[in-house]
Amino acid sequence: MSSLTAPLTEDVSAEPRALAADAGAAAAYLEAVARHRTLGGEELARALGRVATGVRRDVITTIQGAGLGHVGGDLSVTDILVTAYWHTLTLDPTRPDLPGRDRFVLSKGHCAAALYSTLASAGFFPRAELATFAQPMSPLNGHPNRVKVPGVETNTGPLGHGFPVATGCALGAKLLGEDYRTIVVLGDGEMQEGSNWEAAMTAAHYELHDLTAVVDRNRLQQGARTEDTKTLEPLHDKWTSFGWETRRIDGHDHLALVEAMGPSTTGKPVAIVADTVKGKGVSFMEDRVEWHHKVPTDEQVVAALEELSA
Amino acid sequence: MTVTDTPVQVGSPDPAATFDCRQDFAQELAALAREDDRVVAVCNDSVGSSNLTAFREEFPDRLVNVGIAEQDLVGVGAGLANAGLIPFVCAAAPFLTGRATEQIKADVAYSQRHVVLCGQSPGMAYGELGPTHHSIEDLSWMRAVAGLPVVVPADPQQTRAAVRWAAQLGRGSYLRIPRFKVPVVSQESDVFAPGRAVVVREGHDVTLVAVGSMVSRAVWAADALAADGISARVLNMAFVEPLDRDAVLAAARETAGIVTVEEATVSGGLGAAVASVVAQEHPCPMRILGVENAFAPTGSASFLLDHFGLTTEGVVAAAQDVVGRARS
Ligand SMILES: Cc1ncc(C[n+]2csc(CCOP(=O)(O)OP(=O)(O)O)c2C)c(N)n1
Numbered sequence: 001m002s003s004l005t006a007p008l009t010e011d012v013s014a015e016p017r018a019l020a021a022d023a024g025a026a027a028a029y030l031e032a033v034a035r036h037r038t039l040g041g042e043e044l045a046r047a048l049g050r051v052a053t054g055v056r057r058d059v060i061t062t063i064q065g066a067g068l069g070h071v072g073g074d075l076s077v078t079d080i081l082v083t084a085y086w087h088t089l090t091l092d093p094t095r096p097d098l099p100g101r102d103r104f105v106l107s108k109g110h111c112a113a114a115l116y117s118t119l120a121s122a123g124f125f126p127r128a129e130l131a132t133f134a135q136p137m138s139p140l141n142g143h144p145n146r147v148k149v150p151g152v153e154t155n156t157g158p159l160g161h162g163f164p165v166a167t168g169c170a171l172g173a174k175l176l177g178e179d180y181r182t183i184v185v186l187g188d189g190e191m192q193e194g195s196n197w198e199a200a201m202t203a204a205h206y207e208l209h210d211l212t213a214v215v216d217r218n219r220l221q222q223g224a225r226t227e228d229t230k231t232l233e234p235l236h237d238k239w240t241s242f243g244w245e246t247r248r249i250d251g252h253d254h255l256a257l258v259e260a261m262g263p264s265t266t267g268k269p270v271a272i273v274a275d276t277v278k279g280k281g282v283s284f285m286e287d288r289v290e291w292h293h294k295v296p297t298d299e300q301v302v303a304a305l306e307e308l309s310a
Numbered sequence: 311m312t313v314t315d316t317p318v319q320v321g322s323p324d325p326a327a328t329f330d331c332r333q334d335f336a337q338e339l340a341a342l343a344r345e346d347d348r349v350v351a352v353c354n355d356s357v358g359s360s361n362l363t364a365f366r367e368e369f370p371d372r373l374v375n376v377g378i379a380e381q382d383l384v385g386v387g388a389g390l391a392n393a394g395l396i397p398f399v400c401a402a403a404p405f406l407t408g409r410a411t412e413q414i415k416a417d418v419a420y421s422q423r424h425v426v427l428c429g430q431s432p433g434m435a436y437g438e439l440g441p442t443h444h445s446i447e448d449l450s451w452m453r454a455v456a457g458l459p460v461v462v463p464a465d466p467q468q469t470r471a472a473v474r475w476a477a478q479l480g481r482g483s484y485l486r487i488p489r490f491k492v493p494v495v496s497q498e499s500d501v502f503a504p505g506r507a508v509v510v511r512e513g514h515d516v517t518l519v520a521v522g523s524m525v526s527r528a529v530w531a532a533d534a535l536a537a538d539g540i541s542a543r544v545l546n547m548a549f550v551e552p553l554d555r556d557a558v559l560a561a562a563r564e565t566a567g568i569v570t571v572e573e574a575t576v577s578g579g580l581g582a583a584v585a586s587v588v589a590q591e592h593p594c595p596m597r598i599l600g601v602e603n604a605f606a607p608t609g610s611a612s613f614l615l616d617h618f619g620l621t622t623e624g625v626v627a628a629a630q631d632v633v634g635r636a637r638s
Binding site (some may be wrong): 066068072109134135136137138139140141142143145155156157158159160189190192194221222223224226229230 | 355356357358359375376377378379380381382404405408409436438439440442443607608609610613
């Protein structure tokens with residue numbers, strides 16, 4: 001069929017099935033988030049830690065099933081995702097488009113497996129769908145797609161896109177007088193993209209205090225260490241000099257994340273430089289550049305799941 | 311008429327022996343660098359995906375990695391050219407051509423800088439990674455830039471020829487380096503020059519014009535059509551810009567019509583270039599095969615080529631349609 005005769009509604013990207021919330025999982029999630037907000041200290045850390053372990057296990061099996069994925073960055077960002085979704089963000093997985101919802105953007109979109117596993121854990125779609133990751137006609141594409149996956153705010157994958165979009169989300173809230181929060185998670189290598197620094201200036205200029213940018217500072221990018229590729233340090237000072245309230249924390253410490261993702265105290269947008277370990281939780285993947293995207297063998301999956309059974 | 315003096319390949323490309331042209335690209339670049347110390351490689355955290363690890367080992371000072379920063383990448387390339395170097399700027403095709411289109415236009419083409427833009431893993435090579443990582447718009451985008459040759463090698467031999475050709479051009483060009491594994495479809499005696507198509511098969515009923523990963527499929531389609539009594543000419547149009555207008559017009563005059571095949575959107579690429587010549591100079595039936603106004607669903611590269619009908623069977627059907635229309 002030529003494009004002249006094709007009806008406008010026909011779209012070969014249309015999927016045979018749409019993803020919808022898993023009502024049971026969503027209810028449990030909402031209850032847990034409410035509980036987490038009453039908890040503190042060790043109890044909260046333990047609760048978030050349990051979710052994170054589950055998400056990491058799902059990341060491993062999802063990538064094994066798909067035969068592709070960015071496992072290193074998935075495991076480094078997991079605690080950030082889990083803390084955001086299971087404590088900080090106010091979302092309803094059964095109504096992912098609710099106007100006043102908080103916004104979450106994964107700018108380092110290659111870590112879709114971690115985002116999908118987190119969304120599934122919260123009931124945005126059935127966890128069983130993770131098994132279709134990257135399979136023909138699956139809605140779970142190799143990179144997050146808002147048209148196909150409930151809970152994804154914007155399509156990412158090319159680095160340097162999510163942050164400007166998140167800045168727009170936060171600016172929109174300000175213009176409309178709404179008080180929702182926007183959290184965007186960036187890769188440290190991704191900070192080499194100029195578009196991010198353009199967004200950093202926009203957000204500071206408009207004093208978007210409801211915007212939080214978290215940098216997953218695992219010190220590795222695709223081919224090498226960030227500091228051997230293109231120096232990012234002093235990263236904290238860069239954010240500060242761009243007009244942000246800046247916090248530097250251990251990005252695997254759930255309590256530190258909870259605190260750092262709290263509101264701005266200065267009226268400025270908040271940047272969190274979260275020191276993390278690429279491949280976190282699986283000893284043979286930790287801090288190794290080759291696990292940027294690599295699929296574990298069957299034996300490695302067994303070993304990884306063993307380590308992640310705590 | 312320039313096309314008939316090129317040798318005509320006999321035999322079919324061997325589907326069992328296929329190549330990832332990034333290897334030949336990297337080897338030829340290293341060979342050039344040995345001959346000419348002005349040759350440098352510039353990349354965006356893509357040493358591995360551009361196969362430049364060996365290059366870096368041999369020429370540690372002549373590989374510049376600007377990190378994940380494609381606009382910077384092309385601008386730095388233009389500056390290196392200004393300094394008298396010959397930069398080969400290597401990055402995944404979608405990000406190189408998409409992110410840095412304006413740098414390519416203003417800093418390379420308009421400024422007449424000798425920067426070789428090397429788009430790696432084009433088309434739907436990054437199948438499952440999705441439309442953000444598919445480079446199907448690059449042919450249209452790069453064709454729209456004035457004075458920028460757009461070169462689509464179809465196999466290892468043509469990839470090496472393209473590298474060598476671009477290195478001595480004296481101005482910028484865009485090379486689309488296949489990752490999707492392709493069989494050999496060319497021979498060393500082929501002429502590799504701007505505005506020159508390679509006649510892969512002679513034929514008089516219909517003409518199949520293909521580029522890159524689609525050339526082998528066009529030849530296999532010609533085999534299938536021959537069994538059906540249809541003689542198909544096959545042109546490998548490695549230069550989408552400048553196009554071999556003579557070859558296109560000869561096809562329009564001498565055969566019933568033309569089928570174009572590209573692993574790209576039909577909006578503005580090879581098919582559009584051929585159609586523009588045909589429509590203005592010698593109208594004939596045409597079919598333009600490619601991706602029509604769609605973002606791909608999830609799937610591997612070969613799944614997606616099937617999905618969009620970019621198959622031997624798809625080419626055969628389009629050729630039969632063209633022949634049928636001409637006869638009716
Ligand atoms: C614009 C763009 N350029 C290049 C790439 C290819 N790429 C995918 S992931 C990656 C490295 C990202 O590093 P980082 O942001 O540090 O992420 P992490 O280490 O946390 O996985 C690169 C270069 C891309 N996706 N987008």
